[in-house]
Amino acid sequence: MVTTRMDSVALMFANLIKREVVKLEGLKEDECLQLLNSHAFAGVENPPNDHKKLRIIAGEIVKKILGSPLAAKVIGGVLKDNLDERHWRTVRESSLLNQNSINSILRLGYIVLxxxxxxxxxxxxxxxxxxxxxxxxxxxxxxxxxxxxxxxxxxxxxx
Incomplete structure (x- = not known):
């Protein structure tokens, strides 16, 4: 089994080993939101329902990450220790989210350290x-x- 994020690499290997390419899709939006929230609100005594504005922002973030479980986990970790609405809006507006790249998402996690x-x-x-x-x-x-x-x-x- 070979995994890659690049279609050209997948096709090259498929031709080389005479196997089909299986393209995995991202999580469904509600599953991705649940994953992001489970990381963002981990250890929070009040359930996420008590943070309505933050939940709305999380939903908007999920739309930008296109179902990526890694992005949901990383961004949930970035949001976790700061339940300030301004911080969450800053993450939502980050240009790194719009690049649809795992490296960009990981960079965002690094930048907020x-x-x-x-x-x-x-x-x-x-x-x-x-x-x-x-x-x-x-x-x-x-x-x-x-x-x-x-x-x-x-x-x-x-x-």
Whole structure:
């Protein structure tokens, strides 16, 4: 089995191995909305029905992501810790949603991270692809570079 997002790659492999191409469609809109809401409202004590304006915005976002489950999960995570209507509208209006690309959706998830967390992820570009990291070494490097700041309640390694 070969998976790809590019029709040309699918056709090339289908011709090469003499098999048919099976094109998967996105989730139905209501399923996609349910998935996005399950991530956006995870851990919220009040059910999503208590956030009518946010639910409307979520529905508008779902129309833009065309049934992509990955996009629904990523955007739900972006929305999760900020139930402010302005934040949700900003995500809805992001030009990255209109590009209909998984890379754009993932970029949106990166952009809304706090700067220190962005630095932690950007740090990985210094290493070759598929580099194996030791978790404890990685945490010590992030601390040494100042990406993780100690707090009064937790030591840096726990953060």
């Amino acid at each position: 706090p700067n220190l967390l962005q630095n932690c992820f950007a740090f990985f570009c210094m290493f070759p692809q598929n580099h194996a990291f030791d978790k404890d070494d990685l945490v010590r490097m992030w601390i040494a570079l100042g990406f993780i700041q100690p707090s009064q309640r937790m030591v840096s390694e726990d953060i």
